[in-house]
Amino acid sequence: MRGRVPPRVSLPSVKGLGQRLRGAFPGLLLAAIIALASKFISEHYGAPAMLLALLFGIALNFMADDARCGPGIAIAARDVLRLGVALLGLRISFGMVGALGWPVVTMVVAMVPLTIGFGFAASRLFGFRYRFAFLSAGAVAICGASAALAIAAILPRDAKSDDRLVFTVVGVTILSTLAMILYPLLSHAMHFDDVTAGIYIGATVHDVAQVVGAGFSISDEAGETATLVKLLRVAMLAPVVILAALVLRSGETAPEGARPPLVPGFVLAFVALATLNTVLPLPEAVQRLAQDGSGWLLLVAIAAVGLRTRPAEILKVGRPAAALLLAETVFMAAAVALAIKVFDLHPL
Numbered sequence: 001m002r003g004r005v006p007p008r009v010s011l012p013s014v015k016g017l018g019q020r021l022r023g024a025f026p027g028l029l030l031a032a033i034i035a036l037a038s039k040f041i042s043e044h045y046g047a048p049a050m051l052l053a054l055l056f057g058i059a060l061n062f063m064a065d066d067a068r069c070g071p072g073i074a075i076a077a078r079d080v081l082r083l084g085v086a087l088l089g090l091r092i093s094f095g096m097v098g099a100l101g102w103p104v105v106t107m108v109v110a111m112v113p114l115t116i117g118f119g120f121a122a123s124r125l126f127g128f129r130y131r132f133a134f135l136s137a138g139a140v141a142i143c144g145a146s147a148a149l150a151i152a153a154i155l156p157r158d159a160k161s162d163d164r165l166v167f168t169v170v171g172v173t174i175l176s177t178l179a180m181i182l183y184p185l186l187s188h189a190m191h192f193d194d195v196t197a198g199i200y201i202g203a204t205v206h207d208v209a210q211v212v213g214a215g216f217s218i219s220d221e222a223g224e225t226a227t228l229v230k231l232l233r234v235a236m237l238a239p240v241v242i243l244a245a246l247v248l249r250s251g252e253t254a255p256e257g258a259r260p261p262l263v264p265g266f267v268l269a270f271v272a273l274a275t276l277n278t279v280l281p282l283p284e285a286v287q288r289l290a291q292d293g294s295g296w297l298l299l300v301a302i303a304a305v306g307l308r309t310r311p312a313e314i315l316k317v318g319r320p321a322a323a324l325l326l327a328e329t330v331f332m333a334a335a336v337a338l339a340i341k342v343f344d345l346h347p348l
Helices: 014-045 049-059 061-065 070-091 095-100 102-123 130-141 145-154 161-189 194-204 208-216 220-235 237-250 265-279 284-307 311-315 318-343
Strands: none
Touching: 014 049, 014 070, 014 284, 049 061, 049 161, 049 284, 061 070, 061 284, 070 145, 070 220, 070 237, 070 265, 070 284, 095 102, 095 220, 102 130, 102 194, 102 220, 102 318, 130 145, 130 161, 130 237, 130 318, 145 161, 145 237, 145 265, 145 284, 161 194, 161 208, 161 284, 161 318, 194 208, 194 220, 194 318, 208 220, 220 237, 237 265
8 A cells, every 4th residue: 555645835935935035125225225324424423323214214205115115115114123122132131120229220110101101191182092192102211212113013003103103203312312412411400410310311311322422421420320221211111012012902902803912022032132131141242243233223124114204294293292292201301300309319
């Protein structure tokens, strides 16, 4: 008797994968070129690279309608973004808690839900629903443009999703740049010493780059403290996104059949890498490579978001959105200053 021939297992062909990669290459290359140009100008003239990539992308948004570039731009705005957020985990370790001390850690952690809660409460006054409230308040509370990108990746999409994201990234980048200039002066006016000024800047300025700039403009001690506090805020990205994904999945905010996964894969990767960095401290060269890689991936992703954006649609978001972002920023700055004054917070 002849033996049965086992059924063939259907696997994606190498040829099919190669065709997909070739189809995505022009759009990915375009986004990467925009990222390179933005980084070059940022390093030579001091403008925020994220904002430049976004604006250059918007200027070339007609390319998103090109059949050759569209698929790659879509991949950059979605998959490259998620990979970049996941790599942020290597900038975090649980040892930061011990370095800062529980009073400072408690204040920093508490400010995240307080600011998001304020955003939800205030959003009704400005005529917005939960999507923009969570997107804007999460960006202000956690880590600026990076948090906005991560939150946007789990929110149910609608016709205005990209416009809200672009407005939030532009808004928090501008506010963060202004804070980099104003908050050191404000810290001096409140008679903070260098360490306390570092806590204040790290707990209030939106983007990591501006935190570093503001902190080290005061002193090395202030800069190191500000960076550590800021990285603790970055660590809050994972629990916030996981909780939001659970709420969205269990509620009726997403249409049936389009619910987000229980825990997004890129958030699991973020947590896994942070745990790895804690349990098995990685060489500085590896950490630097991951940090630079994350920065580049997010820069490519935001360029792709710009390429998919129509300026006329952004303008429709209007002054109420700017007012809400400003209100959230002022709330966090005032709440942190009050907490520092009342509880006399200092690291261990």
